[in-house]
Amino acid sequence: MRTVILRSSDGADHIVSSEAASLSRTVQSLLEELEAKEGEESPLIVPLPNVCDCTLRKVLQYCIQHTEPGTNLTGRIHVSETRRRDLEVWDRNYMLVSTDELYHLVMAAHYLNVPGLLELCCEGIANLIRGKSPQHVRQHFGLVNNFEKAEEEDIRRTNLWALVDEKELAKK
Amino acid sequence: MITSPDQGLSNIACNLLSLPEHILSEILKHIDIDGLSALAQTCRVFFHLAGSPSLWQQCPYYRHRSEDLLSLAARLCLSRALHLPPQAFRIDDDMGRSLKFPVAIPLFNLRRLLCSPHVDEFSDRAASAITDQIGRASWRRAQNRDASLWPADIFLFVRSDRFSMRFALRASTATHVMLLDLHRFRWPTRACAEEARAEYLLNRKVQESPLLAKGALPAMKTDHMWAFFDIYCTKPSTKANDQVSKPKVTMLAHVQGLKDVVATRDSLQKAAKQLVALLGWTNMNLHTAYDNVERWLGPVEELCLQVGSKDVELLLHLRRIKRVLRVSAKLVVKDVVPGQDSLCRNRIAQKRLCLPNYGCEHGCILRRGGPLS
Numbered sequence: 333m334r335t336v337i338l339r340s341s342d343g344a345d346h347i348v349s350s351e352a353a354s355l356s357r358t359v360q361s362l363l364e365e366l367e368a369k370e371g372e373e374s375p376l377i378v379p380l381p382n383v384c385d386c387t388l389r390k391v392l393q394y395c396i397q398h399t400e401p402g403t404n405l406t407g408r409i410h411v412s413e414t415r416r417r418d419l420e421v422w423d424r425n426y427m428l429v430s431t432d433e434l435y436h437l438v439m440a441a442h443y444l445n446v447p448g449l450l451e452l453c454c455e456g457i458a459n460l461i462r463g464k465s466p467q468h469v470r471q472h473f474g475l476v477n478n479f480e481k482a483e484e485e486d487i488r489r490t491n492l493w494a495l496v497d498e499k500e501l502a503k504k
Numbered sequence: 505m506i507t508s509p510d511q512g513l514s515n516i517a518c519n520l521l522s523l524p525e526h527i528l529s530e531i532l533k534h535i536d537i538d539g540l541s542a543l544a545q546t547c548r549v550f551f552h553l554a555g556s557p558s559l560w561q562q563c564p565y566y567r568h569r570s571e572d573l574l575s576l577a578a579r580l581c582l583s584r585a586l587h588l589p590p591q592a593f594r595i596d597d598d599m600g601r602s603l604k605f606p607v608a609i610p611l612f613n614l615r616r617l618l619c620s621p622h623v624d625e626f627s628d629r630a631a632s633a634i635t636d637q638i639g640r641a642s643w644r645r646a647q648n649r650d651a652s653l654w655p656a657d658i659f660l661f662v663r664s665d666r667f668s669m670r671f672a673l674r675a676s677t678a679t680h681v682m683l684l685d686l687h688r689f690r691w692p693t694r695a696c697a698e699e700a701r702a703e704y705l706l707n708r709k710v711q712e713s714p715l716l717a718k719g720a721l722p723a724m725k726t727d728h729m730w731a732f733f734d735i736y737c738t739k740p741s742t743k744a745n746d747q748v749s750k751p752k753v754t755m756l757a758h759v760q761g762l763k764d765v766v767a768t769r770d771s772l773q774k775a776a777k778q779l780v781a782l783l784g785w786t787n788m789n790l791h792t793a794y795d796n797v798e799r800w801l802g803p804v805e806e807l808c809l810q811v812g813s814k815d816v817e818l819l820l821h822l823r824r825i826k827r828v829l830r831v832s833a834k835l836v837v838k839d840v841v842p843g844q845d846s847l848c849r850n851r852i853a854q855k856r857l858c859l860p861n862y863g864c865e866h867g868c869i870l871r872r873g874g875p876l877s
Contacts, residue, residue, distance in 0.1 A: 435519065435520070435522070435523065438523060438527060439523070442524065442527055450527075450530070451530075454527065454530045454531045454533075454534055455534050457520070457531045458531050458532070458533075458534030458535045458539070459534075461531075461535055461539050461542075461543060462535055462536065462538075462539045463538070463539070464539075464542060465542055466542045466543070466545035466546045469542055469543060469546050470546050470547070473519065473520040473546075474519055474520075475520065475521065475546050475547045475550075476547060477546065477547060478547050478548050479547070479548065479551075483616070484545070486613065486616075487544065487545055487551060488545055
């Protein structure tokens with residue numbers, strides 16, 4: 333198994349197997365280019381200027397976990413039921429990070445093009461939004477209410493149909 | 505792995521709105537309707553992102569117990585047709601002004617969304633566009649493999665009325681409403697379906713059309729409804745059928761506290777059959793159909809009244825079915841076969857419908873929004 337060195341924006345090097353690194357499509361295409369240029373003998377160093385060390389380490393944890401024996405690169409098609417369940421638990425624990433870290437992970441997953449991780453992060457952010465009132469969402473994510481007063485009331489009224497509880501309350 | 509000392513996250517400011525728009529859209533795909541509605545109220549960016557029609561196509565109907573299913577269906581199919589978020593529409597049940605066009609959708613509130621004050625113009629164009637879509641229904645049904653609802657599934661005619669659009673209902677909408685109401689009243693129940701042959705049949709059909717089991721209107725295509733009534737409204741001609749249908753009706757009667765099980769079964773079966781017949785309603789006199797349905801639903805209504813206040817909901821449900829049918833029955837429309845003299849036939853249909861008129865060069869009268877489909 334060939335190893336590659338992934339260099340983060342702050343110059344930290346991470347040695348990983350090419351299999352794990354290839355989970356990122358961006359890295360995979362870079363590797364192909366480098367291999368063509370430098371041949372198979374020399375060590376391959378892939379610079380990743382858009383990913384900081386801390387985030388890269390986290391991304392690599394995901395890649396290594398998801399390339400362990402029994403998993404395949406794309407879809408976990410051949411994964412056994414037990415292994416799949418273990419991975420789900422691992423993913424859940426992996427997502428126990430701060431909101432800031434989650435944003436960085438999403439950006440990194442997007443830049444590195446790791447579909448599984450991107451999906452997982454999107455779901456993680458969606459979980460943070462789910463079940464919250466507009467005020468809570470604003471508070472949690474630091475969003476600024478840029479509606480005018482009348483506009484806000486209008487939007488609130490148009491969205492009543494979807495919010496069953498509020499609508500029932502309004503009826504009462 | 506070579507590790508460097510933890511230098512922490514990069515100092516680049518990162519918040520939810522700093523994420524690219526397509527990632528935000530990806531995030532919104534994981535959020536349910538409540539979440540989308542809440543998010544739409546937070547700021548302008550999310551108001552526009554959460555309003556994307558693609559996020560609202562698989563809207564489950566059964567969570568909206570308090571909203572009229574018909575309004576909901578109208579909302580969703582308009583969203584699909586006009587590429588606007590479904591919550592933007594205000595559906596008015598306006599039978600006072602026109603029984604032929606009982607559903608009115610005012611468009612005043614879309615001014616901001618459309619960034620144009622000329623909603624009358626939009627209304628005119630949208631009516632033409634939807635009429636066109638309804639006209640091309642057969643071609644689209646052949647092409648369309650997804651389970652979403654199209655305007656032609658619900659509406660028969662659309663016309664613009666200054667700042668609003670008015671819709672005439674398709675007669676088969678009554679079937680949708682009744683079918684969903686029956687589902688809503690848990691008839692036939694899962695417990696019933698578990699019995700004997702019915703379970704096998706149901707499972708088989710459900711596998712073929714998984715959305716049917718969830719009671720989602722978008723999946724209620726004509727074949728599904730036929731399959732449904734095949735199973736649950738079997739003709740009581742053989743003993744075997746009676747054995748299958750009896751427990752279901754008994755359960756319904758038990759749930760609703762009805763005494764006369766046989767009458768309940770017969771009435772519901774006949775009503776359902778009649779409503780199904782409305783699906784292929786070409787050349788059918790809807791007045792007769794309505795009279796029949798009313799006659800058959802009558803005994804159930806009487807039973808409800810006898811039982812007392814406990815069954816007010818069932819009674820209301822029956823009355824709603826009847827109301828929809830009454831509206832449909834006003835549309836005594838027969839399909840006009842397209843041919844050489846289609847314009848003149850349109851004229852005949854026009855007279856029957858008493859629709860708003862437009863003169864044409866042939867001296868015939870054409871319906872606004874295009875020829876009859």
